[in-house]
Amino acid sequence: MDLSIIIVNYNTKELLKQTIQSVIDTTKNIDYEIIVSDNNSTDGSIEMVEEYFPQVNLIKNKDNLGFPKGNNVAIKKSIGRYVLLLNSDTVVIDNCLEKCIKYMNSHKNIGVLGCRVVLKDGQLDHACKRGFPTPESSLFYMLKLYKLFPDSKKFGQYTLSYLHEDEINEVDSLTGAFMMLRKETIDEVGLLDEEFFMYGEDIDWCYRIKEAGWKVMYYPEAKIIHYKGASSKKKRFKTLYEFHRAMILFYDKHYRLKYNIFVTILVYLGVCVKFILSLFVNIFKKRG
Known part of the structure; x- marks a missing residue:
């Protein structure tokens, strides 16, 4: 077959x-x-x-x-x-x-x-x-630098916006x-x-x-x-939680041993802050 x-x-x-x-x-x-x-x-x-x-x-x-x-x-x-x-x-x-x-x-x-x-x-x-979400490429993505510089290989590492x-x-x-x-x-x-x-x-x-x-x-x-x-819309908190948990899982599995403790702490903090902000945005959307 x-x-x-x-x-x-x-x-x-x-x-x-x-x-x-x-x-x-x-x-x-x-x-x-x-x-x-x-x-x-x-x-x-x-x-x-x-x-x-x-x-x-x-x-x-x-x-x-x-x-x-x-x-x-x-x-x-x-x-x-x-x-x-x-x-x-x-x-x-x-x-x-x-x-x-x-x-x-x-x-x-x-x-x-x-x-x-x-x-x-x-x-x-x-x-x-897309590219792999290294700490550097993830930072550029969160700052939306790939939108400002769509042809840049440096700022478009994650989105690969420079590839047609x-x-x-x-x-x-x-x-x-x-x-x-x-x-x-x-x-x-x-x-x-x-x-x-x-x-x-x-x-x-x-x-x-x-x-x-x-x-x-x-x-x-x-x-x-x-x-x-289509499936994830049905349980918003579960969706947001799993999305951000996956970031930590991937980092721990493939990158944590490649970076120093300072970078790791920044990554964990960044994911936590992003998760909290996403929860607030979702709550306000529901109320709206």
Whole structure:
């Protein structure tokens, strides 16, 4: 089998239906399977898949396992030469999956490939091509210096704003909304890190893949639409907490031993302040 398409779902019934249908409608010339790993949805998602897509391999998890663990459960059951992580709030355009497989078939050193991901307003989802969040690149990002100097490699380290969105490029990291990997790459570097829950695991995986000598590629010739944040909007505090916890997890795992204690304290303080400010903004939005 060419491709195992893995979709983790949590209470996104209608979007999930749209995602699966877009895969079926646009993918004709490859042998693939769709595996939906449902994290104990209560909105009728399971019943919808059973009714409309009986050909889909449906995994009914007893709890909300989070994004990494939900994917890992499905990866272990997959049989494709390639594995695709695909969000349940996406729409696949044209023959996106066939294009990606064809490109990876002809470039054997690519461990993971990401496509052009656009938001519903047509703008690029910048998470689909980005650098690693080093302390320096994170500071420049928080100060929005990449907006003032979009062509600067120094200030655009995280967003990679200096790389044109129409050009194929090797990057540091992709978005977990669309990541196509070789099965042999997964076998070498291991599964997603389940210490993460719903953020950061994609960056961590790309970091490990690059460390193992594989290339991480952004391939804009293929395209999907991302209706971003469909699952995370339902539990705002949990979302904000996991987002900021992921920052600390990633830093501790990959950077803490590379920097002195002063930098580490500044990173921890920065994340804490950002988390508190985000909570206040969210509270005022609710009251508004």
